[in-house]
Each structure stands twice: as structure tokens, then as C-alpha cells.
Amino acid sequence: MAVGRVTFSKAEREKLAEVLWLLNWISVVTGVILFSLGLFLKVEIQKWAEVMSEYGTFYVPHMLITTGLAACCINYLGGQICLDCADTNKFLRWKLVMMPYIICTFFFTSCVLAGALMCYSIRSQLEESLFLGLRNAMRYYKDTDTPGRCYLKRTVDMLQIQFQCCGNTGYRDWFQIQWISSRYLDMTNSAVVDRLRSNVEGKYLMDGVPFSCCSTFSPRPCIQQHLNNRTARLHYDQESQQQNLWRRGCRQALLDHYTGIMESIGLTVLLIWLFELLVLTGVRYLQTAMENVLLLGDPDLESYGWILENSLAEMARSNFNIIKNLGKCYQVDDDPNINVPTAAAEHEVPSQATRIQCSS
Amino acid sequence: MAVLRVKFTKTKRDKLAQVLWILNWISVVTGAILFSLGLFLKVEINKRGELMAERDIQYVPNMLIAVGLIACAINFLGGKICYDCVDTTKFLRWKLIMLPYIICTFFFTFCVLVGALMCYSMHGELEESLNLGLTEAMRFYKDTDTPGRCFLKRTVDLLQIHFQCCGNNGYRDWFQIQWISNRYLDMSQKEVVDRLRSNVEGKYLMDGVPFSCCNTNSPRPCIQQQITNNSAHFSYEHQTEELNLWMKGCRQALLEYYIHMMQSIGLAVLITWLFELSVLTGVRYLQTSLENVLRQGDPNSESDGWLLENSFMETARINLNIIKSLGKNNQIDTSNNGDPNINVPSTSKAHYGPDNVPPKQITEDI
Numbered sequence: 157m158a159v160g161r162v163t164f165s166k167a168e169r170e171k172l173a174e175v176l177w178l179l180n181w182i183s184v185v186t187g188v189i190l191f192s193l194g195l196f197l198k199v200e201i202q203k204w205a206e207v208m209s210e211y212g213t214f215y216v217p218h219m220l221i222t223t224g225l226a227a228c229c230i231n232y233l234g235g236q237i238c239l240d241c242a243d244t245n246k247f248l249r250w251k252l253v254m255m256p257y258i259i260c261t262f263f264f265t266s267c268v269l270a271g272a273l274m275c276y277s278i279r280s281q282l283e284e285s286l287f288l289g290l291r292n293a294m295r296y297y298k299d300t301d302t303p304g305r306c307y308l309k310r311t312v313d314m315l316q317i318q319f320q321c322c323g324n325t326g327y328r329d330w331f332q333i334q335w336i337s338s339r340y341l342d343m344t345n346s347a348v349v350d351r352l353r354s355n356v357e358g359k360y361l362m363d364g365v366p367f368s369c370c371s372t373f374s375p376r377p378c379i380q381q382h383l384n385n386r387t388a389r390l391h392y393d394q395e396s397q398q399q400n401l402w403r404r405g406c407r408q409a410l411l412d413h414y415t416g417i418m419e420s421i422g423l424t425v426l427l428i429w430l431f432e433l434l435v436l437t438g439v440r441y442l443q444t445a446m447e448n449v450l451l452l453g454d455p456d457l458e459s460y461g462w463i464l465e466n467s468l469a470e471m472a473r474s475n476f477n478i479i480k481n482l483g484k485c486y487q488v489d490d491d492p493n494i495n496v497p498t499a500a501a502e503h504e505v506p507s508q509a510t511r512i513q514c515s516s
Numbered sequence: 517m518a519v520l521r522v523k524f525t526k527t528k529r530d531k532l533a534q535v536l537w538i539l540n541w542i543s544v545v546t547g548a549i550l551f552s553l554g555l556f557l558k559v560e561i562n563k564r565g566e567l568m569a570e571r572d573i574q575y576v577p578n579m580l581i582a583v584g585l586i587a588c589a590i591n592f593l594g595g596k597i598c599y600d601c602v603d604t605t606k607f608l609r610w611k612l613i614m615l616p617y618i619i620c621t622f623f624f625t626f627c628v629l630v631g632a633l634m635c636y637s638m639h640g641e642l643e644e645s646l647n648l649g650l651t652e653a654m655r656f657y658k659d660t661d662t663p664g665r666c667f668l669k670r671t672v673d674l675l676q677i678h679f680q681c682c683g684n685n686g687y688r689d690w691f692q693i694q695w696i697s698n699r700y701l702d703m704s705q706k707e708v709v710d711r712l713r714s715n716v717e718g719k720y721l722m723d724g725v726p727f728s729c730c731n732t733n734s735p736r737p738c739i740q741q742q743i744t745n746n747s748a749h750f751s752y753e754h755q756t757e758e759l760n761l762w763m764k765g766c767r768q769a770l771l772e773y774y775i776h777m778m779q780s781i782g783l784a785v786l787i788t789w790l791f792e793l794s795v796l797t798g799v800r801y802l803q804t805s806l807e808n809v810l811r812q813g814d815p816n817s818e819s820d821g822w823l824l825e826n827s828f829m830e831t832a833r834i835n836l837n838i839i840k841s842l843g844k845n846n847q848i849d850t851s852n853n854g855d856p857n858i859n860v861p862s863t864s865k866a867h868y869g870p871d872n873v874p875p876k877q878i879t880e881d882i
Contacts, residue, residue, distance in 0.1 A: 300735035313732040317677060340736045342750035367738040370727040372673045375660035376700045378727040390702040 158462035164445040165458050172445075173242040176438045180235035183435055184228050186428045190268075191224025193421050200417060204410060206311045209288040216278055216418070219271045220425070227268070227432070230261055234439060244455040247446045254443045261436050268429040275422030279415055286407045290324045297366070298337040313368040321409035322369035322402040327383075329405075334359040335366060365401060374399045437463065518822035524805040526816050532805075533601040536798045540595035543795055544588050546788045550628075551584025553781050560777065564770065566671050569648035576638055576778070579631045580785070587628070587792070590621055594799060604815040607806050614803045621796050628789040635782030642774055646767045650684045657726070658697040673728040681769035682729035682762040687743070689765075694719040695726060725761060734759040797823070 164172065198217035201208070237254065240246035293312050296305040316322055323329035341348050341360055352360055363384040370378035379400050382388040445461035452459060464471050524532065558577035561568070597614065600606035653672050656665040676682055683689035701708050701720055712720055723744045730738035739760050742748040754760075805821035812819060824831050 306735070309735070310732050317732075336737050340750055345750075367727040367730040367740070368732070372670050372677075372728070375666070375669065377696050380727070390700055 159464040161462045170242045176238040180231045183231035187227030194220025207289045207293045208285045265432045272425035275418040297335045316368040319409040321404045321406040325405040330365045369401045519824040521822045536598040540591045543591035547587030554580025567649045568645045571645035632785035635778045657695045676728035679769040681764045681766035685765040690725045729761045
């Protein structure tokens with residue numbers, strides 16, 4: 157019992173071939189779109205790669221780029237095939253290639269689906285990567301004289317200004333690290349020395365934040381120092397505090413930014429996957445219809461097209477048997493070329509004797 | 517003696533008409549580009565409208581928008597005309613319109629050139645507008661509780677961050693205005709009161725700048741307060757320190773931004789002007805050659821095309837005479853033989869024959 161059997165007249169087959177040719181070319185365009193989405197994502201991740209730890213977040217854009225290129229090639233080939241399938245003579249050229257092509261494309265569409273699902277599943281890995289990356293970036297904020305880390309201050313400042321965020325989880329993260337380098341601390345000042353001594357690790361910690369944490373929405377000039385001291389300033393009430401600095405943590409801000417991008421990309425890839433599946437189904441119908449026409453002999457007749465010749469269970473069983481037989485090829489069982497002495501050989505001799513008697 | 521006379525065979529005329537049709541359609545596209553450039557410039561100027569004083573700088577984008585729209589219309593009509601000019605019978609439809617069309621387009625290309633030159637000449641007006649606007653904006657920086665000015669603080673901060681600039685001419689401009697509002701000043705503190713008293717106008721001035729002046733390229737945390745006091749900070753010399761704050765003034769930064777934009781737009785408009793001029797020349801040649809063909813009678817013969825029938829001086833003199841005659845139309849001319857319909861009693865002696873005796877008046881006595 158064939159799965160999804162549909163009858164195709166000659167005109168219908170030709171129409172199907174034309175439509176599939178067009179759809180394959182549209183799929184080439186969607187393949188290019190996939191490629192460019194992957195490229196865009198790579199560029200976006202590259203922009204802030206300094207605040208991400210080395211956690212292999214690049215495999216998603218690389219997957220999208222390779223899938224896009226493969227989609228272009230596969231659909232270009234599919235377009236060529238479908239153009240030729242309108243004519244039964246030209247179809248003979250592709251007859252042997254078509255089945256492998258369909259199987260390849262089927263596995264390829266599963267890659268596209270995997271790519272789409274990856275876009276949605278990367279969130280937790282990204283969060284961890286950002287957490288570690290931002291922590292390190294803030295720790296090395298002061299090391300503007302160390303080669304390899306001298307641009308981290310600028311990167312963190314630009315990040316906090318552009319994404320309107322402060323610190324890893326919030327502005328209090330800055331209270332726990334020393335973000336002012338020792339070479340700008342006046343060691344002759346007793347206040348500075350006291351503060352250094354009072355810390356276990358000898359770090360200069362203070363309740364202050366860098367200028368890039370300042371909110372542009374605040375109605376009053378930015379308060380960056382003595383943030384825990386309510387009485388240090390006039391009217392430094394709850395509302396002033398809320399508006400003074402950026403409230404969001406940079407990890408959350410970057411996570412939201414990238415999740416937004418990847419959700420849109422994932423949705424687009426899912427739509428492309430559905431489209432590819434549709435095209436594949438059409439190509440399968442075209443292939444089976446053309447093969448049946450060739451079996452019938454007359455190219456003008458109606459023929460059947462299907463997705464699977466037998467039911468799914470039957471197919472699975474026959475494929476399994478094929479695989480089993482492939483495995484048995486090397487076993488010395490039933491090979492007729494091996495001389496196995498059997499009881500049947502004794503019957504041979506009397507017949508030979510009878511023949512000799514006749515000839516003499 | 518015609519100016520730049522060129523011979524045109526029939527095939528050449530047809531080819532010229534076709535090429536001009538395509539060029540006219542390309543000109544429609546360039547007109548649309550001109551329109552969008554004007555729109556873009558208008559949007560960019562309006563974006564920072566809060567920082568510019570009321571000066572007449574909107575005329576440049578408005579001019580570009582108008583010129584772009586007119587270019588689209590004129591070249592669309594030109595395309596239609598050139599399309600019909602392949603056939604001499606269809607040309608007759610447009611024969612009377614073509615010369616006025618060419619004259620109009622000639623004056624229009626003048627407008628395009630004026631538009632291009634305006635883009636380059638706006639420098640002075642813009643600088644003055646920005647100077648006044650920025651001074652006002654900085655003065656009202658602290659007035660975040662006054663309706664109408666409450667967003668100036670945010671605008672100035674975003675400007676300084678985005679354009680990497682500080683103050684009007686430099687960061688010292690902030691030392692001369694009070695940018696911290698009185699409601700955030702603790703009047704119970706002695707230093708605050710002293711500082712207020714020491715100023716003639718009672719303003720709280722300090723050698724500090726807002727946070728948006730901080731340079732992100734600085735290797736040390738930003739120094740915003742007591743900038744001129746070297747001893748207030750460790751290992752700091754404000755005379756040589758260039759990386760701490762943005763050194764450029766915002767007027768200069770904005771001016772450079774807009775000048776660069778307008779130079780690019782001006783260049784595009786100049787190229788459009790040259791293109792329009794070449795299309796106009798082609799249309800003039802097409803018109804003169806088709807008219808000459810009609811005069812000769814045979815549409816398949818060769819004809820001459822030119823830019824001007826006579827030399828420049830001749831054409832100028834003829835046109836001047838035409839304008840003079842137009843002006844004279846309404847005057848009553850009595851000196852020479854004027855209008856024969858007017859009964860002018862002449863004072864000169866009539867000649868009544870050799871003996872000069874007037875004829876007797878024949879009266880009825882019977």
C-alpha cells in the first residue's frame with residue numbers, strides 16, 4: 157500500500173516539473189539568505205567577542221553558513237533536474253542520480269532543521285559564556301598597560317554606553333573589583349593606604365563605578381562615587397538612585413540582544429526548512445511518476461506518484477533486510493563456487509557409466 | 517553662422533531619439549535621487565534641531581526637494597517627447613511645445629546648478645546657527661525640570677558621547693556656565709555657599725565637566741572634577757593630558773559632519789547638473805534637425821542640427837529686438853506712420869494742386 161499515492165496525467169507531470177524548477181530557483185535564493193544570515197550572526201558575535209569566553213559560540217553561524225552554501229548547490233542541481241524532467245527522454249539522463257539526490261536532500265533538510273533548533277538552544281551556553289567573559293573583562297578593566305588586555309577598558313566602556321547596562325549582574329559588581337589601577341593611586345595618601353590595608357587581598361575597592369555606567373536619562377548630574385552613602389549628597393533618594401545609573405546588568409543586556417537576533421534567524425531557518433521539505437516532496441512525486449511512466453512504456457499515459465512504495469513498516473523491514481544481507485556478503489554460507497563434498501555427488505557416477513555404454 | 521552645426525541622417529536622428537528617451541528616463545531616476553538626498557538632509561538637520569538656533573538653513577534641503585521633483589516631471593515629459601520624435605508625424609504634435617520646453621529646461625538646469633552651489637555655501641550660516649544653539653543648550657543643561665527644556669540634558673549628553681566632543685569650542689566652556697542645578701546643591705555646606713558668593717552673578721561655577729565629556733580611549737578612569745588642579749589627582753598634568761576628555765568642540769564636530777554630508781550631496785547634484793545639460797543639448801539637436809527635415813519636406817533626407825541658428829551676438833540682438841517690440845505694442849506712436857486706424861489731424865499744409873486753392877464747399881441753395 158503506497159504512502160500518499162497521487163495520479164498524474166502527462167500535463168500534470170509537466171506542470172509539476174515547471175513549478176518545481178521555479179521553486180528550486182527560489183530555494184537557491186533562500187539558500188543565499190541562509191548564508192547571509194549566518195554571516196550576519198558571525199559578524200555580530202565577533203563585535204563583542206572580547207567579553208565572551210572561549211566557549212565555541214561560533215558553531216551556530218558556521219553551521220548556517222555551510223548549510224546556506226549546500227542549499228544553493230543542492231537546489232541548483234534540483235533545478236537542473238526538474239527542468240529536464242518535463243521531457244521523458246531527458247529524464248533518463250537523471251534517472252540513476254535522482255534517488256541518491258532525494259536521499260541526500262532529505263538528510264540535508266534535517267541539517268537545516270538542526271540548525272534552526274540550535275538557534276533556540278544556544279541561550280544557556282551563551283549565558284555562561286557571557287558571565288565568564290564579562291567577569292574577566294571587568295577584572296582586567298584596569299590593566300590598560302598590559303599588552304593583549306589594553307583595549308578591554310574601552311570595550312567595556314563602549315558596551316556599557318551602547319547597551320545601557322552596568323556591570324555583570326548590576327552596578328554592584330564594580331564594588332567587588334579594583335577597577336582603578338595602582339599606578340593612579342597616590343600611595344602617600346593615608347586614606348588610600350588605609351583602604352588598601354583593610355582589604356584582605358590588598359585590593360583597592362570602593363563604592364564607585366566608571367563613568368560609562370551613568371544614565372543619560374538622569375535629571376541630575378551623574379553620581380559615580382560614594383554610592384552607598386545616602387547622606388553624602390543632597391536629596392539622594394530612592395528615585396534619584398533609580399535614574400542615576402543604568403539598572404540592567406550587561407550580561408542580561410547582551411543575552412537579550414543575541415537571543416532576539418537568534419530567535420528571528422531561527423524562525424527564518426524554520427520557514428526555509430518547511431519550504432525545502434515541500435520542494436523535496438514535489439521532487440519525490442515527480443521522480444516516482446516519471447519512473448512509473450517509463451515502466452508503463454507510453455509517455456502520454458497517466459501514472460502514479462507516491463512518497464513511499466510500501467507502507468513505512470514494510471519499507472523499514474525491507475531496508476533492514478538489505479542491510480543484513482550486505483553484512484552477510486562476506487560469510488561463507490551458500491556460495492555455489494566452493495566445492496562442498498555432499499551426498500549428491502554419488503548420483504553423478506552411474507549416469508556417466510550409462511552414457512559410455514551407449515557410445516561403444 | 518549656426519553654432520555647432522551637425523549633420524543628421526534619418527537613422528542618426530532615430531538613434532538620437534531612442535538614446536535621448538533612455539537618458540531622459542535615467543534623468544527621472546536621478547531626479548528621484550536628488551529628491552531623496554534633499555529629504556535625507558532635511559531629516560538630519562531636524563534630528564539636531566534642538567541644537568541649532570533659528571537660522572535660515574532649511575532652504576537648502578527644501579531647494580533640493582523641489583528641484584528633484586521638478587527634474588522628475590521635466591524629464592518624464594522629455595522622455596515622452598523623445599519617444600515620439602522617432603516618427604516625423606508624431607513630432608508635429610510636439611513641434612510648438614518643444615522650444616518652450618527647451619527654454620524651460622535650460623532655466624531649470626540653472627536652478628540645479630544654484631542648488632549645488634548652495635550646498636557649498638551654507639558653511640557660514642550653519643556655523644553661526646550651531647554656535648548660538650549649542651551655547652543655549654549648554655546654558656539650559658541644568659533645567660531638567662523646566663517643561664520644553666527638560667530633554668536638553670539628554671540631547672547634549674548623547675551628542676557629546678556620539679560625536680566624541682565636549683562643549684562648544686572645547687571643554688573649558690563648561691567652566692563658564694552653571695551646569696549643576698541649584699536643587700542639587702547643598703546650601704548648608706560652607707564650600708558651596710562660598711563658591712556661590714564669589715561669583716558676581718551668583719552662579720555655581722566649577723572646573724568640572726559632565727560625564728559625557730569623558731574619553732573612552734583614556735587609560736585611566738575619567739577625571740571630571742578639579743580638572744585644572746594638578747595636585748588633586750595623582751600623576752596628572754592637565755596641560756599635557758589629552759586622552760582624559762574629548763578635546764574637540766561640539767560645534768566643530770557637528771560642522772564637520774554636516775559639511776562632509778553637504779559636500780557629497782553637492783557633488784552628486786553637480787554630476788546630475790552635467791547630465792541634465794547633456795540631455796538638454798541632445799534634445800536641442802533633435803528638435804532643430806527634425807524642424808529642418810520638416811522644412812525640407814522629405815522625412816528621409818539628411819538635415820542639419822544646431823544649438824543656435826545664428827551666432828551668440830545675432831541671437832542676443834534678435835531677442836532684444838523682440839523684447840523691445842513687445843514693450844512698444846501698447847504705445848501710441850505719432851512721430852512716424854503709426855496706427856493707420858487713428859484719425860490724426862495733420863497740421864501740415866495739404867497740397868491742393870498747382871494754384872493751391874482749397875476746393876469750394878458745395879452747399880445746397882436750391
